[in-house]
Amino acid sequence: MEQLFAAKEIVISCGSGGVGKTTTAAALAAMAATRVGGRVLVLTVDPARRLANALGLEGFGNVEKPVPASAFAEVGVAPRGELWAAMLDTKQSWDNLVQRHAPDALTAQRILDNPLYQNVSGRFVQSHDYIAMERLFEIHTGGQYDLIVVDTPPTRNALDLLEAPQRMAEFFSSRFLRLLIAPYRSKLINMASRPFYQVADRILGSQFLQDIAEFFILFQTMYAGFVQRAEAVDRLLHDKRTTFIVVSTLEAAPLHEAEFFVDALSDKRFHLGAVVLNKVLPAYLLEAGAAVVAERLVKDAAPIAAEVAPRAGCAEDLVERVLTEMGENFLRFQLVAQREAEQRSELAVSPEVVATVPYFESDIYDLGGLLKLGEQIWS
Amino acid sequence: MTDLLDRKLLFVTGKGGVGKSTVAAALALLAAERGKRTLVCEFDAKGNLADFFESGPTRFQPREVAAGLFAMSMDPEESLKEYLTLQLRLPLMARIGPLARIFEFVATAAPGVREILTVGKVVWEVREARWDLVVVDASATGHIVGQLTAPQAINELVQVGAIRQQTDWLVDILSDPVRTGLVIVATPEEMPVNETIELAERLENETVVDLAAVVVNRVLPELFGRAEEEVFDRLAGGAELNDALAADAAPIVEGARLAVTLRRSRAEHLDHLRDSLPSDLPLLYLPYLFVRSHGMRSTRQAAAALGAELGY
Numbered sequence: 001m002e003q004l005f006a007a008k009e010i011v012i013s014c015g016s017g018g019v020g021k022t023t024t025a026a027a028l029a030a031m032a033a034t035r036v037g038g039r040v041l042v043l044t045v046d047p048a049r050r051l052a053n054a055l056g057l058e059g060f061g062n063v064e065k066p067v068p069a070s071a072f073a074e075v076g077v078a079p080r081g082e083l084w085a086a087m088l089d090t091k092q093s094w095d096n097l098v099q100r101h102a103p104d105a106l107t108a109q110r111i112l113d114n115p116l117y118q119n120v121s122g123r124f125v126q127s128h129d130y131i132a133m134e135r136l137f138e139i140h141t142g143g144q145y146d147l148i149v150v151d152t153p154p155t156r157n158a159l160d161l162l163e164a165p166q167r168m169a170e171f172f173s174s175r176f177l178r179l180l181i182a183p184y185r186s187k188l189i190n191m192a193s194r195p196f197y198q199v200a201d202r203i204l205g206s207q208f209l210q211d212i213a214e215f216f217i218l219f220q221t222m223y224a225g226f227v228q229r230a231e232a233v234d235r236l237l238h239d240k241r242t243t244f245i246v247v248s249t250l251e252a253a254p255l256h257e258a259e260f261f262v263d264a265l266s267d268k269r270f271h272l273g274a275v276v277l278n279k280v281l282p283a284y285l286l287e288a289g290a291a292v293v294a295e296r297l298v299k300d301a302a303p304i305a306a307e308v309a310p311r312a313g314c315a316e317d318l319v320e321r322v323l324t325e326m327g328e329n330f331l332r333f334q335l336v337a338q339r340e341a342e343q344r345s346e347l348a349v350s351p352e353v354v355a356t357v358p359y360f361e362s363d364i365y366d367l368g369g370l371l372k373l374g375e376q377i378w379s
Numbered sequence: 380m381t382d383l384l385d386r387k388l389l390f391v392t393g394k395g396g397v398g399k400s401t402v403a404a405a406l407a408l409l410a411a412e413r414g415k416r417t418l419v420c421e422f423d424a425k426g427n428l429a430d431f432f433e434s435g436p437t438r439f440q441p442r443e444v445a446a447g448l449f450a451m452s453m454d455p456e457e458s459l460k461e462y463l464t465l466q467l468r469l470p471l472m473a474r475i476g477p478l479a480r481i482f483e484f485v486a487t488a489a490p491g492v493r494e495i496l497t498v499g500k501v502v503w504e505v506r507e508a509r510w511d512l513v514v515v516d517a518s519a520t521g522h523i524v525g526q527l528t529a530p531q532a533i534n535e536l537v538q539v540g541a542i543r544q545q546t547d548w549l550v551d552i553l554s555d556p557v558r559t560g561l562v563i564v565a566t567p568e569e570m571p572v573n574e575t576i577e578l579a580e581r582l583e584n585e586t587v588v589d590l591a592a593v594v595v596n597r598v599l600p601e602l603f604g605r606a607e608e609e610v611f612d613r614l615a616g617g618a619e620l621n622d623a624l625a626a627d628a629a630p631i632v633e634g635a636r637l638a639v640t641l642r643r644s645r646a647e648h649l650d651h652l653r654d655s656l657p658s659d660l661p662l663l664y665l666p667y668l669f670v671r672s673h674g675m676r677s678t679r680q681a682a683a684a685l686g687a688e689l690g691y
C-alpha cells in the first residue's frame with residue numbers, strides 16, 4: 001500500500017453507499033501524509049459530521065483547508081507531510097464550470113438564472129460523478145498537491161462514474177438534443193407538423209417546451225469547452241499516475257457491486273490499486289472449536305453454572321443466564337461471520353490487492369481513529 | 380392516528396443500504412397476510428426487491444409474488460406510455476420511437492417530469508382503488524423530497540398542458556394523512572440517524588406528505604441487564620469458566636463483548652434519534668436478523684417482527 005501511495009498522484013475511492021468509502025479515503029490520505037509525506041489532499045463528498053469536524057471541514061465548501069498540525073499532535077503523531085481536506089460542493093463546482101465555459105459573462109448569467117439549470121446541474125448525466133472528476137482534474141492541474149485522494153458519491157451503477165466524462169460529451173452532441181431544439185433555432189421547421197411536438201405540446205405546453213429548448217441552446221454555447229474538458233478528465237483517469245480503490249463490506253449487494261466495478265475497471269483499462277473489505281467481523285467468530293463450546297454453554301448452562309458460580313462468587317441463576325446468552329450470541333454472530341467468509345472466498349480478485357479492515361466497535365470520528373483504521377489497510 | 384397499514388399508500392425511504400427494501404417487502408407481506416390486496420412497487424429499476432420474495436425479476440406489470448401480494452418495478456417511460464394511452468388516449472403516439480428517447484432529454488432537463496411520472500403512477504393506482512394498500516420501496520433520502528414535491532415544481536414551471544391538470548388530484552391524495560404516509564428506515568448509526576432527522580424536518584417544511592413512522596432497523600439484542608453484566612465481567616476476568624469447560628472460552632467472551640460494545644455505541648445514536656423526532660411519532664424496532672441468507676424466509680421474519688411492533 002505504501003508503494004502504491006508513493007507511486008501514484010491520484011487515488012479514487014469508490015463503492016456502494018454506506019460501505020465506508022469516505023472514511024477509507026480519509027484514513028488513507030491521513031496515512032499517506034503521515035508515512036509517505038508531501039502535500040496530501042483528501043477531497044470528500046459527504047462526510048459524517050464528526051468526521052468533517054475531525055478534518056476541520058465544518059462550514060467550508062469547495063475551499064481546501066489544511067488539517068492543523070495540532071490535530072496530529074493530539075494523537076501523538078508527527079506526520080512527514082501535510083494533510084489537506086476539501087469538501088465537494090456540487091452546486092458551486094457546476095457554477096464555476098459554467099462561468100469558465102460560457103462565451104461571455106452575460107450568457108453565463110443567463111444560464112445560471114435559468115429555472116431549468118438548477119435541475120440539470122443537480123442531476124443530469126450523473127452530474128455528481130462528473131463533477132467530482134472534474135473538480136479532481138482542476139485541483140490536479142493546479143499542481144499544488146503530491147497526492148490527491150478522492151471520495152466519490154454513492155453510485156447505483158459503478159460504470160456511471162467511469163463513463164461520466166464520456167457521457168457528458170455525448171449528451172451535448174446528441175442528435176436528439178438537436179432535434180428537440182431545432183424548431184426553436186429555425187423557423188423553417190413547422191413545429192406543429194411533427195407528431196412529437198404535438199404530443200409534447202399537449203403534455204407540457206408549448207411555453208415550457210420553449211423554455212427547455214432555450215436552455216439547451218444557451219448550454220450549447222459551452223459545448224466545445226465542455227467536450228474538450230470531459231476528454232481531458234477522461235485522459236487523467238486513465239493516466240498511469242491514477243489508481244482506483246474499491247471499497248466494500250462483505251454483504252451481498254455491495255460486494256456484488258464491487259466485483260462488477262473491478263471488472264469494469266479492467267475492461268476499460270483503469271488501474272485497480274486495491275480492494276478494501278471493510279467492517280469484517282473478527283476471525284475468532286469462525287473458530288470451529290469455539291462453536292462447540294458455545295453450543296455446550298447453551299445446552300448445559302445449568303450444570304456449568306453450578307460449577308462456576310460458587311468459585312466465582314456469583315449467584316447461580318445469574319451465571320446460568322449469562323452463559324446461555326453468551327453461547328447464543330456467539331452462534332448468532334458466527335452465522336453472519338460464516339456467510340461473510342463464504343462471500344469473501346467467492347470474491348474473484350487476486351488476493352494481493354485485498355486489504356481487510358475489522359469491524360470497529362465504535363464510530364471513527366477523529367484523526368486517531370482514522371489513523372488506526374488506516375494502519376489496518378496499510379499493513 | 381390511522382393505523383399504519385390502514386393507509387392506502389406508504390412510501391418507504393431511508394439512507395442507501397439501511398434496509399428500505401427489506402422493510403417495504405416486510406410491510407407489504409404483512410399486509411397481504413392480513414388479507415389486504417397489496418401492491419409493492421420498487422422505484423429503483425435496478426433494485427433488488429425481487430430477492431426478498433425470491434420471485435424472479437419484477438417488471439412494470441405487477442406480478443403476484445405471494446398470496447394477495449403483487450410486485451412491480453417503476454419505469455418512468457412505461458409510465459409515460461401508460462399515461463398517454465390511458466389518460467390522453469393517444470394509442471398510436473405512445474409507440475412513436477423517438478418519443479421515448481426525446482423523453483429522456485426532456486425529463487433530464489425539466490424538473491419534476493420524471494418524478495411526476497414515477498410518483499404519479501403509484502398515486503394513480505391508489506386513485507383507481509385497485510388495491511387495499513400500495514407500498515413503495517422509494518428512493519433514498521436524497522431524492523425523495525424532490526419526488527414528493529414534483530407536483531408543486533410542475534405547477535410553477537408549466538403554465539398550461541395536460542401534465543399540469545394532473546397535479547391537483549395528486550396533491551389531494553399525497554396530502555391526505557388518512558390515505559398517504561411515509562416511513563423512514565434508519566439503522567442506529569451516525570449517518571443514517573442524521574439523515575433521518577434532517578429528512579423529517581424537510582418533510583414537514585417542504586412536502587405535504589405525512590411522516591407515519593420511523594423504523595429502526597438492525598437493532599441488536601440486549602445481552603445482559605446490569606446484574607448480568609457484572610457477572611459477565613467477573614467471568615471474563617477469571618479462569619473459572621475455562622476450567623469448568625476444560626476448553627478455551629475466550630472467543631465466546633470476546634463475541635459477547637463485541638455485542639455489548641456494538642449495542643452500546645448504537646444506543647447513543649438511538650437516543651439522539653428519539654430525542655430529535657416528534658414525541659408522538661411511532662418508532663418501530665426491527666431486530667438484526669441473524670440469518671444464513673436473505674430471502675422469503677427472512678422477509679417473513681421481518682414481517683412478523685414489524686407485526687408485533689404494530690400490535691398485531
Ligand SMILES: Nc1ncnc2c1ncn2[C@@H]1O[C@H](COP(=O)(O)OP(=O)(O)OP(=O)(O)O)[C@@H](O)[C@H]1O
Nearest residue numbers: 394395396397398399400401596597666667668673
Ligand atoms: N434487520 C436486518 N437484519 C439483518 N440484515 C438486514 C436487516 N435489514 C436489512 N438487512 C440486509 O442488509 C442489506 C441491505 O438491505 P436492503 O437491500 O433492504 O437495503 P436498501 O435500503 O433497500 O438498500 P438500497 O439503498 O441499496 O436500495 C441486505 O443484504 C439485507 O438483507
Ligand SMILES: [Mg+2]
Nearest residue numbers: 399400426427
Ligand atoms: Mg433497496
